[in-house]
Amino acid sequence: MTTTAPETTTRMRSEERRALVLEAATRVFGERGYHGATTDAVARAAGVSQPYVVRMFGTKEAMFLAVLDRAVERMMDAFRAAVAESADAPEGIGRCIATNYVELLSDRGLLLSLMQAFMLGADPVIGPEARACMRKVYVFLREEAGMAPDEAHEFLATGMMLNTLVGLRMADDYEREPAVRELLDEVFPTKLEFLLSLRDRES
Amino acid sequence: MTTTAPETTTRMRSEERRALVLEAATRVFGERGYHGATTDAVARAAGVSQPYVVRMFGTKEAMFLAVLDRAVERMMDAFRAAVAESADAPEGIGRCIATNYVELLSDRGLLLSLMQAFMLGADPVIGPEARACMRKVYVFLREEAGMAPDEAHEFLATGMMLNTLVGLRMADDYEREPAVRELLDEVFPTKLEFLLSLRDRES
DNA sequence: GGCATTTGTAATCATTCGATTACTTCTAAA
DNA sequence: TTTAGAAGTAATCGAATGATTACAAATGCC
DSSP: OOSOOOTTOOOOOHHHHHHHHHHHHHHHHHHHHHHHOOHHHHHHHHTSOHHHHHHHHSSHHHHHHHHHHHHHHHHHHHHHHHHHHHTTOSSOHHHHHHHHHHHHTTSTTHHHHHHHHHTTTTSTTHHHHHHHHHHHHHHIIIIISOOOHHHHHHHHHHHHHHHHHHHHTGGGGTTTOHHHHHHHHHHSTTTHHHHHHHHHTOO | OOSOOOTTOOOOOHHHHHHHHHHHHHHHHHHHHHHHOOHHHHHHHHTSOHHHHHHHHSSHHHHHHHHHHHHHHHHHHHHHHHHHHHTTOSSOHHHHHHHHHHHHTTSTTHHHHHHHHHTTTTSTTHHHHHHHHHHHHHHIIIIISOOOHHHHHHHHHHHHHHHHHHHTTGGGGTTTOHHHHHHHHHHSTTTHHHHHHHHHTOO
């Protein structure tokens, strides 16, 4: 017991570890933004050392791009699943996607990382990649989900607002501020308890 | 000519200089976000030294809060003006505010700084202040602009989307990407040439 | 004109952070 | 069993950055 215990170091395959780090990075980037996130915070969130996460992706920038790519792919997966479901669903496809969209919020940071990227359009590397993400989503809504331009527009607008309210942590003021309660009741008519449950499991 | 020329150092009253620095800070924070912006970048954008901007606000955080405060006040001013105009205007009050809103985009960074703050809801200092900004806007729409909850909701959603598309610099791809052209034509039906002109005077 | 106040800068400090290097430990194949 | 490669860390480095200090120069007031 004089020497430090082996601590049951769970050793993983690099792919498995990479997935873990990507998930942690998604949470950290979503919460603090690209510049506010540190590789050390990602490392601690993933339970590995800081040099390891840097070497895993080469640079912090490459790591963020990997997070972005994963986020948009997962979002498209959820959307595709919603389209498949909506084939024999009474409600419109928009409502169906929207339901899956709100549930994407449970993947902490996924939508927020995307939003954080959307705010960095001026960045020479991240900007073009972020625009490509937005394009992918729009083209999906138009061509795969079969929405008209104005439907896609409205859908995107609602999505941006949901993202913003989550990024703001507006639910923190739900009980204290009547105006906030009214707004959230309006914006999340059916999914409010879900949103509040998300809030209550914060670090 | 051997000694360095006096360079016509325009000396200002502190209030005037403060306004100049705040405007520069708004641009820099809007473009790079709170963490990505440096006090040095703000100083250079304002044409003063870095220690000066720090001492002017005490800390970078206080400077960002000052930017936030100015931004939300200017937005409310524009909204109030729109409400006054709409008293004897045929189109609805929503459309009238929306017009003024788009024109707020010409104050480079103002809406983007707000959006950047909205994405930092987890920050212990910036978060509460950002939520207060959002509350102010919502309460204004409900009580002063006389909107119903669902009208305010839709208005906010459209605003978030406009902000996001501007932050993304989506207009950069207007000519190159047909999908982007379609989206922007839909979202900015009357104000497109205005948006494109904004894009064309970038640093 | 003298002088206190305000406006502003140069130099520099301490910290943080991304990245690098060198090393250890575990695993699997021959 | 040996050993090559993969998984992972400790230590540390250099650059960037927010902040501080000390100082210079312009302004206004008596």
